[in-house]
Amino acid sequence: MTADFDDMPRVIERPTWSPRETSEGAQELSLRDATDSDELGREVGAVLRLEDGKVLDPSQIDFDRPDDETMIINMGPQHPSTHGVLRLMLELEGEVVLRTKPIIGYLHTGMEKTGEELTYVQGATNVTRMDYMSPFHTETVFSMATEALLGIEIPDRATWIRTLMLELNRLSSHLLWMATNGMDLGSTSMMIYGFREREMVMSFFEKTTGLRFNNNFVRPGGVAADLPDGWEDDVAVICDTVLARTFEYDDLLTGQPIFRERTEGVGGLTAEEALALSVTGPLLRSTGVPWDLRRSMPYLAYGELDFDVIVGTYGDNFDRYALRLAEIRESIRMLRQIIEKMPSGDYRIQDPKVTPPPRGRIDASMEALIHHFKIFTEGFKVPEGEVYAAIESPRGELGCYLVSDGSSKPFRMHIRGPSFVNLQVLPLLLRGGLLSDAVACISSVDPVMGEVDR
């Protein structure tokens, strides 16, 4: 036994510069004199190689600044305002943030690898755990990609049920964001109110799908169950209550001088920067770009709904707050139309190869029993091919790239998480701001770490 130990390298090789050690080991944000100019330029925010250097002139970077004037601190991963396990290395001069480096991967569980081991029937159970604040969106994009490979059209009612659940989910996700954003800025009452309203949506999810989170309700071929009796009344009550309470939020936050002081002009972002960094969702819209996949590339029933795409002007934290508040109201507007327009019919496709037969038929029909057995043991086979499907999640473009080899399991399943991509904007948002505003900026990006790390 001891001989084996002797052969093992005892010291992990370190780079030649000596990093500062913390309890977590060497810090990833290295000293200025150990960082080359390219990387330093990227970390201080000159990420964008735009034509005319609109963001930051590289000559403005103070490469010669001695390291003893600044301080490198570690924020997270276990920090209440990092929304999960996001770790930030910050270089500070006094209270001003000079450089930022987000470090992720603490929640990485290899869900894309797991997805290759599960059949398409089981796949929705896996992907729903990625973005745990909007599980329906991830399920839907996975199901849409699978259906595109299968070449099937789902029934009208299934489309509308999906749209209903997606909009309710957007409502609950934005409400939770209002709550946590309020808490990050010191408004504890907003925290309580946001969770209170979200609870109504959660109760409806529980009633419809049996679960509050990770619902596994949207599946390839349709949805798992029909809506419960009286769903119209439940949704109408949610709409009325939440809409009335958004005006209370206005009183509590929108017009509140301290809140405005802390959010207006903080964390500014321009449209060029957002586009170059592939930022989507509320962050992109807050810069004034009217890009919303629900409107620009309609999917499900969004083409038949009347709604506005909300855009901001300045791209600061206040714009992002106001935009999400307005999106809550737009979602409510859409939900009311969905109640009116919900068609009747099947809630899943009547294709025995994709949809398991109802329980009653299994006792009566041998064929139904075989189909049931096949679907739940082997799954259905999907033709060889590859497809990219994208929808608008509360955080931005949520994409799913599926490669099939003709078997019943995806050969490759890649989820384009909007939080993962949007996190790249943090060094830019935080640069030159105060440390206390860093918390507000992280919150305004609305990262869900489950989706970032997958």
Add this chain to the structure above:
Amino acid sequence: MTDIALGALAGLPTTTGAGVDQIAFPDRARYVPTIAGLREAGFEMVADLCCVDYLGHPGRTLPDGVAPERFEVVVNLLSLSAKRRVRVRVQVPEADAVVDSLFSLYPGTEAMEREAFDMFGVRFTGHPDLTRILMPEEWEGHPLRKDYGTGRVPIQFKEAPGPR
């Protein structure tokens, strides 16, 4: 839907697919020039960049003139002004798993390329900080490769007889 000139794809093997206008297959030498041409044409954003390991795939459908290789880097481009999507698939051989980075064209690919490197070991020349992003730095191997074993945790049932 506004029309957009896809001249950058001239001479390349292409196919079409669901939800996308064109799927182009440039070789590695024409990869960055093709993307640069598409950027000129009005594709403002790289929506997604990922990698696929085709080891053990029974055979994918490729247009004539494209020699299949083990890895494939897949770039999904998005034009906001024209509301169109284009996909670019580059074949990357296993022996020399290197492609040029898109960082200088689209800085937003920074994290995506790091993820592709971390999970597949495909290197991107010109990337400013090609390090692991999701796995720990000292991790060995690239988990999403098909020949990377998933492993398993042995289960010991409570009442099961012990090993004899």
